[in-house]
Amino acid sequence: MSAVRHGFERGAKAAARFTGHPLCFGLAVAVVLAWVISGPLFGFSDTWQLVINTGTTIVTFLMVFLIQNSQNRDAAAVQxxxxxxxxxxxxxxxxxxxxxxxxxxxxxxxxxxYEELACKARELLDKAEAGGAGRSDRP
Known part of the structure; x- marks a missing residue:
């Protein structure tokens, strides 16, 4: 495995653990609150709004790849x-x-x-129930 790929995997795992932690959420809330509080300082200007829009867009863009990497690893492990x-x-x-x-x-x-097998199994179960004088193990 190449050093770049190994580095990416280690970084992606660490980032996924960190971003899934409550501390990271708290940090994100603190950043948004700091941005909101700083609004009057900057006169709620277009630049002030652009800062949060750009920041959240970049974070969202990067998180898409991080989430996909995590899901790929999880799916491969489950398979x-x-x-x-x-x-x-x-x-x-x-x-x-x-x-x-x-x-x-x-x-x-x-x-x-497998759908055909399931249908046959249900038919056998229905026949067994009909022959069992109303007794049923099904809910």
Missing amino acids: IKLDELIRATESAENSLLDLEELDEEALERFRAH
């Missing part, structure tokens, strides 16, 4: 964990491993297959 559960379960269908890498058409075929 790996799910793949391991599928792999470790004897009766599981190993063809479902790494499913998120398939194209939409292949995903639709899998979805249709």
